[in-house]
Amino acid sequence: xxxxxxxxxxxxxxxxxxxxxxxxxxxxxxxxxxxxxxxxxxxxxxxxxxxxxxxxxxxxxxxxxxxxxxxxxxxxxxxxxxxxxxxxxxxxxxxxxxxxxxxxxxxxxxxxxxxxxxxxxxxxxxxxxxxxxxxxxxxxxxxxxxxxxxxxxxxxxxxxxxxxxxxxxxxxxxxxxxxxxxxxxxxxxxxxxxxxxxxxxxxxxxxxxxxxxxxxxxxxxxxxxxxxxxxxxxxxxxxxxxxxxxxxxxxxxxxxxxxxxxxxxxxxxxxxxxxxxxxxxxxxxxxxxx
Numbered sequence: 001x002x003x004x005x006x007x008x009x010x011x012x013x014x015x016x017x018x019x020x021x022x023x024x025x026x027x028x029x030x031x032x033x034x035x036x037x038x039x040x041x042x043x044x045x046x047x048x049x050x051x052x053x054x055x056x057x058x059x060x061x062x063x064x065x066x067x068x069x070x071x072x073x074x075x076x077x078x079x080x081x082x083x084x085x086x087x088x089x090x091x092x093x094x095x096x097x098x099x100x101x102x103x104x105x106x107x108x109x110x111x112x113x114x115x116x117x118x119x120x121x122x123x124x125x126x127x128x129x130x131x132x133x134x135x136x137x138x139x140x141x142x143x144x145x146x147x148x149x150x151x152x153x154x155x156x157x158x159x160x161x162x163x164x165x166x167x168x169x170x171x172x173x174x175x176x177x178x179x180x181x182x183x184x185x186x187x188x189x190x191x192x193x194x195x196x197x198x199x200x201x202x203x204x205x206x207x208x209x210x211x212x213x214x215x216x217x218x219x220x221x222x223x224x225x226x227x228x229x230x231x232x233x234x235x236x237x238x239x240x241x242x243x244x245x246x247x248x249x250x251x252x253x254x255x256x257x258x259x260x261x262x263x264x265x266x267x268x269x270x271x272x273x274x275x276x277x278x279x280x281x282x283x284x285x286x287x288x289x290x
Contacts, residue, residue: 006255007248012140012209014247015147018240019202020224021231022151023195028233029158030191032171033087033094035078037102038199039221044105045071045200046207046216047113050120064204071200072193074105079192084185102221109214117211143205144244150198151240158236167191199224226270231280238282246270 020042024034035041045067052063082097122139158164169177170187177184203217210216223246231242246266253265274280 002255003252006251008140010248010251011144011244012247013250014244015144015240016202016206016220016243017224017227017246018147018243019150019205020199020220021228021239021243022154022236023198024225024228025233025236025239026154026198027188027191027195028228030167030170031083031087031188033083034098034225034228034233035075035083035192035195036095036098036221036225037074037078037105038195038224039217039219040102040105041071041074041196041199041217042203042206042220042224043109043214043217044074044196045203046120046212047109047203047214048200049204049207050118050212051113054118054121067204068197068200072197075192075194075196076189078196079189083192084188102217106215106218113214115214117213120207120212122208139205139208146201146205147240147243151236155236226267229280230270230273232282233280235280235282238280242281 020038023038023041027034048067048070049063052058052066053060056063058066078098078101082101083094086092086094086097156164158168166177166180166182167187169180170182170184174184177187199217202220206220224243227243227246228239230246231238231240233239249269250262250266254262257265
């Protein structure tokens with residue numbers, strides 16, 4: 001019963017890490033940059049979903065759609081104000097700028113939403129169902145399906161469609177992409193909007209299982225970036241598989257050793273894995289053409 005509960009919980013958590021990490025993947029393959037405010041975008045999705053649905057009483061689909069739209073808008077603002085100006089000048093200062101954006105957003109939510117954790121009502125059944133003797137909430141079964149489905153769509157869309165290949169061309173050769181009629185700036189901006197929308201979706205999905213609070217995204221964001229690196233930043237399927245593996249290991253360690261050892265053991269495994277495979281499980285070494 002313990003192992004069944006740990007596996008299902010691990011798959012749910014791993015899918016959340018994978019969804020947020022997919023945001024890192026999208027911006028990386030399109031612009032060779034990432035948004036380090038991803039964890040904060042996840043928190044924003046959960047907080048906005050709670051505010052619209054619980055406080056204002058909006059229907060859940062409308063509340064979720066509005067929350068995801070605002071998360072995407074946050075991504076557009078980050079790209080336009082905090083990434084593009086530095087990239088155009090050949091500076092890597094966007095790294096710190098996006099970190100700062102996350103800190104600002106976290107504190108803004110702290111002052112407006114408050115520090116007290118709040119419970120998000122379950123979108124499906126309030127009571128767990130029994131699977132092999134373990135109590136499991138239906139949402140825990142749906143979350144992995146959503147994460148894997150999005151990863152498959154992204155992989156197929158980017159690698160097997162004309163539009164997707166044109167998006168990948170932006171980072172490989174921006175000048176050639178412009179000659180093909182691709183609006184490079186718009187494509188990069190859209191990738192950031194998709195990135196933060198994915199993080200917001202993760203926040204909405206995880207909110208009924210965890211309490212909603214203003215600092216819930218910090219650790220999720222760190223773990224998701226570790227997952228993105230571990231899976232191979234350029235591989236959507238690798239990122240999700242790494243997220244599932246990370247979630248399973250984390251749940252197993254927590255179940256059998258206790259939460260005190262969780263971060264120590266899991267991050268040690270991440271370090272060892274990257275020492276053996278520096279480009280991640282499914283990543284490929286960069287090829288320098290001369």
